Amino acid sequence: MLMISSECEENKKKTKLLALFKNPTKVDVINIAWPVLVELLLSSLFGMIDMMMLGRISDNSLAAxxxxxxxxxNQPLFIGLSLIQxxxxxGTAMVARYLGSNQSDRIETTLKHIMLxxxxxxxxxxxxxxxxxxxxxxxxxxxxxxxxxxGRYYFKIIMVGFVFQSLNxxxxxxxxGIGETKIPxxxxxxxxxxxxxxxxLLIYGYLGFPKLGVTGAGISTAxxxxxxSIFLFSYVIKGKSIVKLNIKKPFKFDKDIIYNLVKIGLPASIEQMVLRTGVLLFVKIVAGLGTVIYAAHQISLNILGLSFQPGQAFGIAASSLVGRSLGANELSKAEDYAKETRRIGSMISTFMAIIFFFFGPQLVRLYSNDPEIIKNASLALKIIALVQPFQSSQFILAGGLRGAGDTFWPLVGTFCGVLLxxxxxxxxxxxxxxLGLAGAWMAVFVDQFVRWLFVYARFRTGKWKYVKIR
Structure with a gap:
């Protein structure tokens, strides 16, 4: 009897595993999200390595x-990037909708409008x-x-690279928007x-290059x-994708596309302005604690960037899949996609939260040997770990709402959470x-919870399914 029971349990496990990979909703979500997640995680990892390189400059004062x-x-730069985003x-919502409604001919002109x-x-x-x-x-x-x-020359060089970054x-x-996430x-x-x-090469002056410190990091980034930009332009100009760019084809402004961009993009732009204004004021408060504490804060933010990535990746997947489903008038499918992206993304973020909570000091030591920085940043990481469930869920559901073109309520949540x-x-x-740096991060925790409440409440109403675009 025990043997039969064991076999039954084994069969049940196999059936569940098979169902996991045969569930088309999960498959679609993972297919779109995993390249974005890998891209964002490794980009953050590379960013962390950059910061580690600067933190390891032999002169501790110069390193800090x-x-x-x-x-x-990064703060004023992120304001510009967030407006473009x-x-x-x-653009992502419109491209997804046009793909779902078989209007692929409108995708190229949408891309040209966004770029210009x-x-x-x-x-x-x-x-x-x-x-x-x-x-x-x-x-x-x-x-x-x-x-x-x-940092004076670093700032100027980064602003030159910003123009190319916006095109990318x-x-x-x-x-x-069309689900083609592997190429980026x-x-x-x-x-x-x-x-x-x-x-x-440029920070430390290896192989005969000049030793430029943080200025060298700016040149390399730009x-x-x-x-x-060269790689991405080459890809869309070759015409191998649904997203094409024919530079010989005359460009004409399309009032419907402009209307859609304003309708969807204006609340999103205001949201980003509110967010960045709030973050800028927040940074000024933290910067007032001194250079060493601010360096600890920046290291905490750099590590936190890793935890943003599951939410952002699955939020992008939600935008694409929700927009495409609504374009094809498949409303229940759009909701299924949003729920599935939130479920998977939240599981990954929870795993990362455990690492931050228990291994904070070890992570911070990768950046700096300064005891004061290690102490403050490790405490911040414990608070960051508690933020994770709300942050991830908020990112992903907001991504779904944006894919539907419903950008007003994420704006309201951000206004209340960040500024108020x-x-x-x-x-x-x-x-x-x-309360020092710990007090600053306690404020972030409450902010993320408030934003999650607004976005979750809006998602539950289901009204986002009926937002129309031209």
């Missing part, structure tokens, strides 16, 4: 100033402003004198690998963005109660 300079530069949200609007309205003007007002921006961000001295994001967004993954992995090599909760609580916890 270099790490802080990268962190301060918001425009790309509309990104360049002319955002990337080029913001790049020029960043180069001209470098010192003013870094001072406003709370840079100490040593950070400004170390637009093409990648269109490719992800392969290209980004190649250029990130080249970036790490370039950093090693060149990597240029190379990625994170900034206010960070000021109270850090400046009034004196």
């Amino acid at each position: 100033a270099s790490v802080a300079a990268v962190g301060i530069t 918001a425009l790309n949200v509309g 609007l990104s360049l002319l309205m955002l990337a080029i003007p913001l790049s020029i402003l960043g180069i001209i007002f470098t010192d003013s921006i870094m001072n406003f961000m709370g840079a100490q004198a040593d950070t400004l001295q170390a 994001m637009s093409i990648s967004a269109a490719l992800r 993954m392969k290209i980004n992995l190649k250029v990130n690998f080249l970036n790490v090599i370039g950093n090693a 060149l990597a963005n240029v190379i990625a 909760v994170r900034v206010v609580l960070a000021h109270i916890f850090v400046n009034i109660m004196g």
